[in-house]
Amino acid sequence: MTTTTPHDGGAVLITGASSGIGEATARHLASLGYPVVLGARRTDKLAAVVDGIRTAGGRADCAELDVTDLASVQAFAETALALHSRIDVLVNNAGVMPLSQLNALRIDEWNQMIDVNLRGTLHGLAVVLPLMEAQGHGHIVNVASVSGHRVDPTAAVYSATKFAVRALSEGLRQESTVVRVTVISPGLTVSELADRGGDEASQAAAQAATRQLGLPASAVAEAIGYAVAQPRSVDVNEIVIRPTLQG
Template sequence: MTTSATHHTPESSKVVLLTGASSGIGEATAQLLSALGHRLVIGARRTDRLEQLADTLKAKGGQVVWRALDVTDQQDVQAFADFGRETFGHIDVIVNNAGVMPLSPLNALKVDEWNRMIDVNIRGVLHGIAAVLPDMERQGFGQVINISSIGGLSVSPTAAVYCATKYAVRAISDGLRQETEKLRVTVICPGVVTSELADTISDTTARDAMKSFRSVAITPDAIARAVAYAIAQPDDVDVSELVVRPTASPY
């Protein structure tokens, strides 16, 4: 069997780029995909945690490389993808997971935080797509998995800009899906997940509201399993959208 045929079978090892891999959903996804035998290229800003994660996974037999990554910098994202391609020969999947969530009411006028969310949550996803799309189209296969949120399905107070960015991720994902016949495009919308994202909230009202909101939360590995499920489908099956939320959550 030729090499090109082997990585088309769902049970075989795929080369996966993963952004925002240093904690939360990204870290859990790296752990699960590595355990399933996929080859990983992980990136994030916190290199100490990236290196520690990579070492842990390699000690368990995983094939993992890491690189410092700022998804708001298009050239950096391109270099990250190129690094993955140089290491493993090609790219099968990119998981655009990096995201920030500094919630606040609009009248708090935290414009810098709005811009940060737009840069990471929207531009970061677009940069990821731009870094892999030409090669994936050329090779005739590939998968783009974008992490949105239930905030991309409905809006809540203090989350207007955050929700706007996550609506954008869904729009971009669906647009890409419609524009290609060769690539699979998946958007995953997590409900409330235990993570460090809430720690980035500087607005007191929003932070307190998030604490009560998070009284019902699932662990990040629930989202990792959704990612693994989407990857594991045959090439002619595109899991377009998955919503994963706590059973007890009203949201």
Template sequence: MAIQGKVVAITGASSGIGAATARHLASLGATVVLGARRTDRLDQLVDEITAAGGTATAVRVDVTDADDVTSLVDTAVRRYGRLDVLVGNAGMTRIGPLADLDVAGWSAMIEVNVKGILHGIAAALPTFRRQGSGHLVTVVSTSGLKIVPTQAVYAGTKNAVRTLLEALRQESTDGTLRTTSISPGYVRTELIDNALDDPAAREQARQHMADLGIDPAAVARAIAFAIDQPDDVEIGDLTIRPTRQG
């Protein structure tokens, strides 16, 4: 597999899709450099991967801080000599009608979901250009494909990122950079935990996610599929959702 031997950095790696991707890619022979704010969870994940025979390193990363994301890339290059793939997975959501005027929530989503990805591009692109190759894999969402009430700003941030990656793709047709947008539907993660202030509504949303959502490992396999293509093949967009999702 083309994944074996690649050095892959992952943001939002302490849980959910990020952690599942770290486990899966490491099991396929990739070296993984894991970034997130919850370093206790990262350290546990590194221990788990190492015990299974893989190679992993943890770095504390808040994607809203450009220096943190640069540190993630620099750690990969310093320890392993290169960075082949950056998986931009860190994200957050706030659910509610626009009329709620959740300005703080809107700003937080823009900081994490949009600026966090821009920070990743700014950190990784010089390394990719210097190496002559690199791959940006970014987790967006089906929320940007099917617009529904209460998710306007969240969907907007995800569509902004999809637009950024398409423009970057068109600016990078010299064969040195690949970009991939992964759009998961309902996945059993902790994303919903801070999405709602009302406890009853939050618990209802959690239950719906648990009943309908797919395992994060399914998204990890999709990410691996995109990475595993030959260097001259780019999977631009990949949507993965539960078969029961409307």
């Protein structure tokens, strides 16, 4: 399939870009010539990623971002517009995955997953969709998960948020003939996703499986790059990418 050349100036916004899939995507797209704007809460890590991209000859900037706060997402987009005049792509990547069985009643973590994984995705959509519709084109890439296709013990709430991300993505795809919509559903991927929160045993099992089987984050970044690089008339709707050995 024929791909296009990199953008002629419009920004690529990437949330959750301080590590893992977000960082790898920023580095990959910048290496292809896309101007990237990175957002996350850990500004020190963001700055280090930006420095690395610039050293390698890429165009990158960053801003502090909390996707659960609509005002923060708006400010992030405004930073990108001030730098690049338009936003061509949003990669909604920020996510959390504290694993536990439902009867553990870790309600604060349930709410955190809803706020980051789902509400954060909606906030990104709410901010960039009017801009993209006004300019007549745009691309929203939502990072879901294979857990948005199947449900496993300890991951019920996480799966629920990722099923929801896939649902809203499909809804937007059907509603808009202007904005392209892509869902990326990775399997086990080397990242910090399983490092925070959750039940100790559940998180340890996820970390062990990731160490044994996990995809490099760069593999997911390349899948995102493939979808973004297609001509505007081609909408890659969904990519599911797993380690070969993952069941």
